[in-house]
Amino acid sequence: MTNVMTYPAVRRLNFGFGEQSAGSRYFADGSIVFSHLVAILSAIFPPGEDIFVRSVRRYSGQLADPELAKRVAGFIGQEKTHGRQHRELNEQLAAMGYPTAWFEYLLQSTERMEKFLDKQYPSPDRLPRLRHFFLGFTVAAEHFTAVWAENILKRPAVQAMMYDAEIRNLLNWHALEELEHKSVAFDVYRAVGVPESTRIRWMRFAQNCGIPILVLFSWLSIATTDVEGRRQPFRVLKETVQMLRNPMWKGFYSDMRPFKKRDFHPDQIDTAELVAHWQQELFGAEGQLAGHVK
Numbered sequence: 258m259t260n261v262m263t264y265p266a267v268r269r270l271n272f273g274f275g276e277q278s279a280g281s282r283y284f285a286d287g288s289i290v291f292s293h294l295v296a297i298l299s300a301i302f303p304p305g306e307d308i309f310v311r312s313v314r315r316y317s318g319q320l321a322d323p324e325l326a327k328r329v330a331g332f333i334g335q336e337k338t339h340g341r342q343h344r345e346l347n348e349q350l351a352a353m354g355y356p357t358a359w360f361e362y363l364l365q366s367t368e369r370m371e372k373f374l375d376k377q378y379p380s381p382d383r384l385p386r387l388r389h390f391f392l393g394f395t396v397a398a399e400h401f402t403a404v405w406a407e408n409i410l411k412r413p414a415v416q417a418m419m420y421d422a423e424i425r426n427l428l429n430w431h432a433l434e435e436l437e438h439k440s441v442a443f444d445v446y447r448a449v450g451v452p453e454s455t456r457i458r459w460m461r462f463a464q465n466c467g468i469p470i471l472v473l474f475s476w477l478s479i480a481t482t483d484v485e486g487r488r489q490p491f492r493v494l495k496e497t498v499q500m501l502r503n504p505m506w507k508g509f510y511s512d513m514r515p516f517k518k519r520d521f522h523p524d525q526i527d528t529a530e531l532v533a534h535w536q537q538e539l540f541g542a543e544g545q546l547a548g549h550v551k
Contacts, residue, residue, distance in 0.1 A: 265331030265438040269551040272423050274345040282353050286418035289486045290496040293475040296350045300357035303340040304364035310336050312391040313442050315381045316449050332441040335434045356482050389451045396446045397459035403439040404512045406432035412504040433535045440523040453519050460516045
């Protein structure tokens with residue numbers, strides 16, 4: 258493994274989504290489908306990040322390694338910040354006509370169930386299969402988002418597709434931090450001793466079903482909220498094909514394949530140089546987000 262061990266940095270930022278008027282509705286490459294997909298991703302990030310935080314924090318008291326405990330604290334801080342920022346963006350997307358509140362509400366059902374179970378059975382050693390289920394989901398989802406983040410940051414063509422500068426800034430920041438903490442949940446998973454088969458089954462599901470589910474949700478979003486999109490079914494089909502071929506998904510399936518090996522570790526995929534470049538690009542003295550830091 259060539260990545261240098263670092264603690265995920267928790268950055269407090271202000272993107273000002275609540276202070277600006279809604280922009281062009283089709284803000285992602287002028288595409289109906291791609292814009293709806295990005296809006297859906299933003300909608301599911303807050304409750305998704307909450308699932309990740311709960312599944313990892315549940316075992317924080319069992320970690321014997323103080324270094325891992327510090328990385329977990331950074332992971333939790335970053336993920337909770339992502340959720341807050343995406344909720345602000347989601348309010349702007351809702352004003353633009355996207356059903357972000359509906360998709361967020363659907364995922365929040367897991368929070369209600371988990372909070373009830375954590376109150377009834379506070380020890381993570383109770384209901385181990387269910388708790389391992391959520392931790393395995395988190396580990397697989399973290400690898401899914403790390404692959405997505407790497408594609409966003411290393412492909413200029415993807416950067417050019419985001420017409421709205423502030424949405425692009427948020428996605429770049431989010432992508433950078435996904436790479437900074439990409440191995441934390443995995444290392445907790447290993448420390449707890451969850452069987453490798455659990456994460457591998459989740460990865461097979463994510464690899465085979467993740468993108469088709471996002472496409473289906475995009476079509477559902479268009480069908481229920483976008484009059485202009487509903488009137489152009491052939492454009493929607495054409496843009497769906499174009500979106501699946503765009504650089505954001507290039508090599509996606511092959512990049513997720515190593516995760517299914519039993520000796521895999523996220524740091525075997527060396528992103529240290531990419532992370533260092535974007536840390537400077539975003540937060541250096543002349544960084545794109547230097548003025549956004551609180």
